[in-house]
Amino acid sequence: MDKLIITGGARLDGEIRISGAKNSALPILAATLLCDGPVTVGNLPHLHDITTMIELFGRMGIEPVIDEKLSVEIDPRTIKTLVAPYELVKTMRASILVLGPMVARFGYAEVALPGGCAIGSRPVDLHIRGLEAMGAHIEVEGGYIKAKSPEGGLRGAHFFFDTVSVTGTENIMMAAALATGRSVLQNAAREPEVVDLANFLNAMGANVQGAGTDTITIDGVPRLHPATYRVMPDRIETGTYLVAAAVTGGRVKVKDTDPTILEAVLEKLKEAGADITTGEDWIELNMHGKRPKAVNLRTAPYPAFPTDMQAQFISLNAIAEGTGAVIETIFENRFMHVYEMHRMGAQIQVEGNTAIVTGTKTLKGAPVMATDLRASASLVLSALVAEGDTLIDRIYHIDRGYECIEEKLQMLGAKIRRVPG
Ligand code: EPZ
Secondary structure, three states, X not given: OOEEEEEOOOOOEEEEEOOEOHHHXXXXXXXXXXXXXXXXXXXXXXXXXXXXXXXXXXXXXXXXXXXXXXXXXXXXXXXXOOEEOHHHHOOOHHHHHHHHHHHHHHOEEEEEOOOOEOXXXXXXXHHHHHHHHOOOEEEEEOOEEEEEOOOOOOEOOEEEOOOOOHHHHHHHHHHHHOOEOEEEEEOOOOOHHHHHHHHHHHHOOOOEEOEOEXXXXXXXXXXXXXXXXEOOXXXXXXXXXXXXXXXXXXXXXXXXXXXXXXXXXXXXXXXXXXXXXXXXXXXXXXXXXXXXXXXXXXXOOOOOEOXXXXXXXXXXXXXXXXXXXXXXXXXXXXXXXXXXXXXXXXXXXXXXXXXXXXXXOOOEOOEEEOOOHHHHHHHHHHHHHOEOEEEEEOOHHHHOOOOOHHHHHHHOOOEEEEEOO
16 A cells, blocks of 8 residues: 655745545536436546546446546446446445435435444435435335335425435435426525536536525426536635645745635634635635644534534644644544544544643654544644654545646645655
8 A cells, every 4th residue: 555755844835736526526527327328527526536426337337438638528328227226335435325326317316324434433314314205215225225216206295304415415415407397495504516517517407506506496397418527626726735834934835726715714824823815716825934822613514614614623632832722513423533643643632522632842753554534634733843754554444535736736845755565
């Protein structure tokens, strides 16, 4: 397994481009299954999860055409099997996103039940209940979700999400696009990636209103027509590189992004003492050599502070002036990076869903192990400021969500290299 070796101490300074959003690209690729002809999706990030989704399509008989810029053309009419196999689903939970589109477009779907993952049990009961509300008959047996649409196809329904679920909202919204009649989703997720998906569906001729609010109304249409669409920028990648500049006291300008999709993160960075300027598609953060100040934060559904930035802010607090409390309200086990940071000398105490972080002036480089995507990014951030070398193992986690992380950090002046394992 590849490893990353990072020698801490460099103050980052430079400019990088932000890639397309992984968590928008995945539902949008799934939504191409709804279309009655070839669909082109651009600005896809070059990530393992994207190739896994494309491999999943290949296993179902769809041969995506990929160009050199990683734009993908998908023609769902060539689909041969309506089964998403366990050996692929177990490597990427987001495969569940093909369930809604397959049932809506082809009347049947067999998708392996995604297991839990390092950060939590990750149930999919809301995905199943939402489709049942639309008339689908669903059995869960042998580790597979087997879903069949009713005679005449799915019917529009009112569905209340008793927990805000991003991919739950996305799955039901996609299924509703081809259902007969009106669907109203209440307590829907408001994430920008949900809005991006709604825009893509409407570009194919769907009728989705209210995405970005907690009530989404979808009037089903008989079919969706081909379209070309460009995925939005990745707000979590954006936030991660801004924190990289903040922890090293440096300066970074991130381009091809959007300052309006991570306002809660920018507010916390300003609270930590960062000087932030923005333009239409760029953000510049400058610490002017200062050490950040500790911040308190609580994760919650958008537009509140995103759980996917929690680990990165634990890294910031670990070397900040003062003490910061970090409360994780979304996932039940999302502090595993803390125990690896302890190996670097971080002063962090976990009490239930709260981590109390007492900033220290320095951390010490050490061998550490990545456990999940965002935890591994936080270990990279801590390594950037630690004294000496840090060896990060199991970095396949990082490659799922960060395109060319070592190249981008090298462009900012970091001493980082990949050691093939
Ligand atoms: C999406 O996961 C993201 N993944 C996650 O990003 C992100 O952390 C999460 O939303 C929260 O923002 C993608 O978009 C591909 P949820 P998702 O359903 O949809 C409970 C990353 O690092 N729940 O919004 O799986 C669940 O247990 C990844 O890029 C149910 O109870 O998350 C959790 O407590 C990690 N029943 C809460 O809802 C359900 O049927 C929020 O989960 C579904 C979810």
